[in-house]
Amino acid sequence: MALEINDLCVNCWACEPLCPNKAIYSASPHFEIDPDKCTECAGDYADAQCAAICPIEGAIVDELGDALNPPGSLTGIPLQLLMEAAGALEGTAAKVSSS
Amino acid sequence: MELPVISNTAESGGGGCSSHSCGSTADQLNQIPDEILQKVFNHPCYSEDAHHHFARMHVAVAPACNIQCNYCNRKYDCANESRPGVVSELLTPDQAAKKTLVVASEIPQMSVLGIAGPGDPLANPERTFATFQMLSEHAPDIKLCVSTNGLMLPQSVDEIAKHNIDHVTITINCVDPDVGAKIYPWIFWNNKRIKGREGAAILIEQQQKGLEACIAKGVLVKVNSVMIPGVNDEHLKEVSRVVKSKGAFLHNVMPLIAEAEHGTYYGLTGQRGPTQDELQALQDACAGDMNMMRHCRQCRADAVGLLGEDRGAEFTLDKIAEYELDLEGAAARRAEVRDRIAAELEEKRNAKAAAPAPKLVALDMSGLATKEALRPVKMAVATSGGGVINQHFGHAKEFLVYEASEKGVRFLGHRKTDLYCSGGDTCGDADTTLQQTVKTLEGCEVVLCSKIGYEPWGMLEEAGIAPNGEHAMEGIEDAVMAVYAEMAAAGKLVAPVEAPAQSAA
Numbered sequence: 001m002a003l004e005i006n007d008l009c010v011n012c013w014a015c016e017p018l019c020p021n022k023a024i025y026s027a028s029p030h031f032e033i034d035p036d037k038c039t040e041c042a043g044d045y046a047d048a049q050c051a052a053i054c055p056i057e058g059a060i061v062d063e064l065g066d067a068l069n070p071p072g073s074l075t076g077i078p079l080q081l082l083m084e085a086a087g088a089l090e091g092t093a094a095k096v097s098s099s
Numbered sequence: 100m101e102l103p104v105i106s107n108t109a110e111s112g113g114g115g116c117s118s119h120s121c122g123s124t125a126d127q128l129n130q131i132p133d134e135i136l137q138k139v140f141n142h143p144c145y146s147e148d149a150h151h152h153f154a155r156m157h158v159a160v161a162p163a164c165n166i167q168c169n170y171c172n173r174k175y176d177c178a179n180e181s182r183p184g185v186v187s188e189l190l191t192p193d194q195a196a197k198k199t200l201v202v203a204s205e206i207p208q209m210s211v212l213g214i215a216g217p218g219d220p221l222a223n224p225e226r227t228f229a230t231f232q233m234l235s236e237h238a239p240d241i242k243l244c245v246s247t248n249g250l251m252l253p254q255s256v257d258e259i260a261k262h263n264i265d266h267v268t269i270t271i272n273c274v275d276p277d278v279g280a281k282i283y284p285w286i287f288w289n290n291k292r293i294k295g296r297e298g299a300a301i302l303i304e305q306q307q308k309g310l311e312a313c314i315a316k317g318v319l320v321k322v323n324s325v326m327i328p329g330v331n332d333e334h335l336k337e338v339s340r341v342v343k344s345k346g347a348f349l350h351n352v353m354p355l356i357a358e359a360e361h362g363t364y365y366g367l368t369g370q371r372g373p374t375q376d377e378l379q380a381l382q383d384a385c386a387g388d389m390n391m392m393r394h395c396r397q398c399r400a401d402a403v404g405l406l407g408e409d410r411g412a413e414f415t416l417d418k419i420a421e422y423e424l425d426l427e428g429a430a431a432r433r434a435e436v437r438d439r440i441a442a443e444l445e446e447k448r449n450a451k452a453a454a455p456a457p458k459l460v461a462l463d464m465s466g467l468a469t470k471e472a473l474r475p476v477k478m479a480v481a482t483s484g485g486g487v488i489n490q491h492f493g494h495a496k497e498f499l500v501y502e503a504s505e506k507g508v509r510f511l512g513h514r515k516t517d518l519y520c521s522g523g524d525t526c527g528d529a530d531t532t533l534q535q536t537v538k539t540l541e542g543c544e545v546v547l548c549s550k551i552g553y554e555p556w557g558m559l560e561e562a563g564i565a566p567n568g569e570h571a572m573e574g575i576e577d578a579v580m581a582v583y584a585e586m587a588a589a590g591k592l593v594a595p596v597e598a599p600a601q602s603a604a
Contacts, residue, residue, distance in 0.1 A: 010173060018290075046291070047290070047292070056174070077364050
C-alpha cells in the first residue's frame with residue numbers, strides 16, 4: 001500500500017520533511033512518493049503525515065485514487081462554490097461579482 | 100511582507116513627516132522608547148524617513164505552511180501577507196543568501212532582509228535558519244527579520260535569538276478561539292491536522308507564548324492583524340490591548356483582501372474587506388492603546404529595493420549565480436552610505452528640534468461668522484516625496500491621506516491605487532483604473548495634486564471629491580490647512596448638527 005501525489009500538488013514542501021520513511025522526494029512537475037517506501041505511516045503515526053499537512057484538497061490519493069482530503073474538507077468552501085469557481089476558471093474571464 | 104512606517108499617535112500637534120510622510124521620524128515614533136528607536140532607525144518599514152533612504156528585500160525560501168487561513172489560497176502566495184496572485188520563485192537557502200549578498204552589493208542602501216513566506220518561515224526552520232546563518236556570517240550589518248503565524252514560535256525563540264534577527268512579526272488575528280474558528284479552518288500540530296475551534300485555541304496559545312518568549316529574550320515583536328469585517332474587526336481592539344500589554348512595540352492592522360478569483364474561502368463566500376474609512380477608524384480606535392503602523396504597503400514576499408519600488412526583476416537566478424562577490428568592498432560601501440544617511444537624518448532631526456513648533460498652521464478663524472465647531476475633513480495628497488505636493492494625479496500610485504481639523508493636520512495613512520484588481524487581466528468587466536482610483540479615495544473631500552486631467556477632474560467632482568491643483572510644490576501640511584481654512588471660510592465645515600444661523604455682524 002502506498003499513497004500518491006497527483007498534479008494538483010503545488011510543490012510547497014510541507015510533506016517532505018514529515019515522511020517517516022523518506023518516501024517523498026522533490027521531482028518535476030511535482031513531488032512524488034516512492035511506492036516501495038511508503039507505508040501510509042502505518043506503525044508510525046495515526047494519520048498519514050503527508051495527507052495530514054497537505055493544504056491542497058485532492059492532491060494526495062490512495063491506491064484506489066480516492067482523495068484523502070476530498071474537495072471542501074480542508075477549506076470548508078461549499079462544493080457548489082468550488083464547482084462554480086472551477087467552471088469560471090475553465091471558461092475565460094471569470095465573472096466576478098464584487099463582494 | 101513589507102511595510103513602511105509607523106504612524107502618528109493621536110495627538111496631532113507634533114506635525115512631522117509630512118507631518119508625517121516625509122520629514123521626521125521621531126514624531127511618528129514618539130511612543131516608542133529610545134532603545135527601540137535605535138534599533139529600527141534604518142529600517143525602511145518603520146520609519147517614513149528611512150524608507151526614502153534605505154532598501155530592504157525579501158527572499159522566498161519558506162514554502163511550507165502549518166496552518167490554513169481563510170484568506171489564503173495555497174496555490175498562490177498568501178494574499179494578505181503579500182500581494183494577491185503573485186507566485187514568487189522559490190529559492191534554496193544558498194540561492195537566497197547569494198541573492199541577498201548580490202543585492203546588497205548592487206544596492207548599498209540595503210539594510211534589511213526579511214523572510215516572510217510564501218509559507219511560514221518557522222514551518223521551514225532548516226531553510227529559514229540556514230539562510231540567516233549564512234547572512235549573519237557574510238554580511239553581519241544586514242538586519243534580519245522574520246514574519247510568522249506564531250504556531251512554532253515558542254520552539255524557535257532560542258534559534259531566533261542566536262542570529263542577527265532584530266525583530267519578529269507575528270500575525271495575530273484574534274485572542275479568542277471562537278473568533279479564531281472563523282479564521283483558521285485547521286492547523287497541523289503534533290503530527291495531526293486539528294480543525295476548528297480546537298486548532299484555533301492551540302494557535303492562539305502558541306502565538307501568545309511566542310510573543311512572551313521573544314520579549315523575554317529581548318527580541319522586538321511587531322504584530323500584524325488582518326481586519327475582517329464582521330469577524331474580528333471589533334475584536335482587534337482587544338488584540339491590540341493584549342499584545343501591547345505583553346510588550347509588542349507596534350501593531351499593524353491591514354485590510355482583508357478577498358476576491359472570488361483568489362479562490363480563498365473568504366473570496367468565494369463573499370466576505371468583504373473593510374473600506375478605507377473602516378480601516379482608519381479601527382486604527383484610530385486602537386491607537387489609544389498602541390503604536391499603530393499606518394504606512395504598511397503590503398509588499399510582495401519577494402520584493403527588492405526601496406519601498407514603493409520593486410527591483411526584483413533585475414536579480415535573476417542566472418545573474419546571481421554568475422555574480423562575483425566582493426564582500427568586504429560591499430560592506431564598506433554600505434557602511435559609508437549608512438553613516439551618510441544617519442548623519443543627514445540626525446541633522447534634519449536636530450534642525451526640526453531647534454525650529455519652533457512645526458508648521459501647525461494656525462487656522463485663521465477671524466473671517467468666520469460663527470464660533471461653532473468645525474468638522475474634520477480628510478484630504479488626499481499626491482506626492483513623490485519631500486513633503487510637498489508634487490505629483491500629477493494620474494501618476495500617483497498611492498495617495499497620502501491627511502485629516503485637517505481645528506486642532507491641526509494629522510497623517511492618517513496611505514491609500515494605494517493599485518492594491519486591488521484594476522480590471523483587465525483577471526476580471527473581464529471590472530472598473531476602469533480611474534474608477535478604481537476614485538473609489539480608493541472614498542471618504543476624502545479634497546485631492547491635492549500638482550496637476551490633474553480633465554477626465555479625472557469630472558469623475559472626482561461627480562464623486563463629491565474636490566480636485567485641487569492650486570497648491571503645487573507647496574508643503575503638504577500648509578496646503579492642507581490652507582484648503583481647510585478656505586472651506587471654513589466658505590461655511591462648508593460647520594458640523595452638520597444644525598444649520599448656523601448667525602449672520603455676519
